[in-house]
Amino acid sequence: MIKVGIVGGTGYTGVELLRLLVQHPAVELRVITSRSEAGRGLDHLFPSLRGHTDLCFAEPDVDALAGCDVVFYATPNGVAMTQVPELLARGVRVIDLAADFRLKDADTWSEWYGMAHACPALLEDAVYGLPEVNRAEIASARLVANPGCYPTAVQLGFLPLLEAGLIDAGAMIADCKSGVSGAGRQANVGTLLCEAGESFKAYGVNGHRHLPEIRQGLNAVSGGSCGLTFVPHLTPMIRGIHATLYAQLADDSADLQALYEARYAREPFVDVMPAGWTPETRSVRGSNMCRMAVCRPMSGNTVVILSVIDNLVKGAAGQAVQNMNIMFGQEESAGLTQVALSP
Numbered sequence: 353m354i355k356v357g358i359v360g361g362t363g364y365t366g367v368e369l370l371r372l373l374v375q376h377p378a379v380e381l382r383v384i385t386s387r388s389e390a391g392r393g394l395d396h397l398f399p400s401l402r403g404h405t406d407l408c409f410a411e412p413d414v415d416a417l418a419g420c421d422v423v424f425y426a427t428p429n430g431v432a433m434t435q436v437p438e439l440l441a442r443g444v445r446v447i448d449l450a451a452d453f454r455l456k457d458a459d460t461w462s463e464w465y466g467m468a469h470a471c472p473a474l475l476e477d478a479v480y481g482l483p484e485v486n487r488a489e490i491a492s493a494r495l496v497a498n499p500g501c502y503p504t505a506v507q508l509g510f511l512p513l514l515e516a517g518l519i520d521a522g523a524m525i526a527d528c529k530s531g532v533s534g535a536g537r538q539a540n541v542g543t544l545l546c547e548a549g550e551s552f553k554a555y556g557v558n559g560h561r562h563l564p565e566i567r568q569g570l571n572a573v574s575g576g577s578c579g580l581t582f583v584p585h586l587t588p589m590i591r592g593i594h595a596t597l598y599a600q601l602a603d604d605s606a607d608l609q610a611l612y613e614a615r616y617a618r619e620p621f622v623d624v625m626p627a628g629w630t631p632e633t634r635s636v637r638g639s640n641m642c643r644m645a646v647c648r649p650m651s652g653n654t655v656v657i658l659s660v661i662d663n664l665v666k667g668a669a670g671q672a673v674q675n676m677n678i679m680f681g682q683e684e685s686a687g688l689t690q691v692a693l694s695p
């Protein structure tokens with residue numbers, strides 16, 4: 353059994369990890385931390401876990417976490433980087449759901465995250481945990497930087513076009529909408545029902561911290577310097593990301609439907625819909641699937657990709673479990689076979 357620790361077990365991604373891992377056939381949950389709930393049973397806070405675990409929340413103590421094979425950090429940005437070097441030195445593998453190890457350049461990281469990086473030397477070692485791109489490196493990684501939710505939906509959507517060199521990589525557009533759980537569970541006026549309900553707005557238009565992460569990933573695939581306009585929006589649903597992606601075709605002779613189907617044919621968590629279909633966020637709610645469609649309106653020169661994920665699953669906890677499965681030689685879909693909730 354894989355002995356697992358979770359730092360930040362009371363947040364939205366933390367409880368999503370718990371939901372998936374209590375049903376995982378090869379996992380033994382060892383340590384689940386919360387500073388505010390230490391000593392209370394997990395099922396007191398989350399009755400949905402009743403009957404699945406007798407564990408209590410514990411303080412985040414590195415000695416206790418060091419007894420695990422793998423530790424997931426489901427904490428705010430800037431927390432994991434203070435503990436990860438010691439855990440790695442003690443032979444524990446780490447999957448960070450936050451952004452601490454996603455960017456390769458420490459100065460760029462500091463610029464976007466507003467703090468100095470505590471262990472910049474580890475940025476090069478960390479493997480970016482997008483299995484559809486980095487599966488082989490993830491298998492042997494000690495430290496996996498789990499991608500952000502928007503970056504997952506956007507990169508998976510653009511990937512086939514960039515790999516095939518079919519679009520003008522200098523002028524891509526990602527128009528993205530997220531449910532409110534993307535902002536986390538901590539109190540915040542902007543996510544109150546009366547503030548976020550019955551309304552729809554863009555934010556971070558002049559620059560969002562996921563922009564350098566997405567650009568880094570797209571540049572690695574295209575081998576060049578990609579130009580991307582990324583505009584996130586907050587939409588009054590709880591879970592889900594809908595990314596509408598636009599690019600101009602540099603070569604309009606390719607069969608785009610066939611290209612997407614071939615690229616993702618062997619991917620367990622990417623579903624390319626038949627031509628003419630459109631994905632909706634509820635078709636992935638609670639599941640680890642990225643569902644997408646490729647369109648070419650009026651057979652013109654603009655290609656439109658629609659890519660949807662559940663931000664808490666393929667955008668966070670599900671992808672983290674997928675990475676753990678790859679790292680520990682498990683079936684990649686172990687514990688991740690849930691069908692989306694409907695309605």
Ligand SMILES: NC(=O)C1=CN([C@@H]2O[C@H](COP(=O)(O)OP(=O)(O)OC[C@H]3O[C@@H](n4cnc5c(N)ncnc54)[C@H](OP(=O)(O)O)[C@@H]3O)[C@@H](O)[C@H]2O)C=CC1
Nearest residue numbers: 360362363364365386387388426427429450534536537668
């Ligand atoms: N929500 C989403 O859709 C996504 C989130 N992410 C990233 O995942 C991470 C977690 O997100 P989310 O679950 O939404 O966050 P939440 O705010 O919902 O939860 C944060 C958790 O971290 C714990 N925590 C906070 N500060 C510390 C600290 N200094 N030391 C140890 N534990 C701490 C909290 O518990 P306590 O205070 O009791 O210790 C809580 O359990 C973030 O970095 C986020 O950016 C990534 C992709 C998607």
Ligand SMILES: CC(=O)N[C@@H](CCC(=O)OP(=O)(O)O)C(=O)O
Nearest residue numbers: 450451500501502530531534535
């Ligand atoms: C709706 C909402 O607020 N979403 C979050 C993104 C969540 C996420 O993926 O965050 P990390 O990159 O920090 O892991 C945001 O825009 O900041």
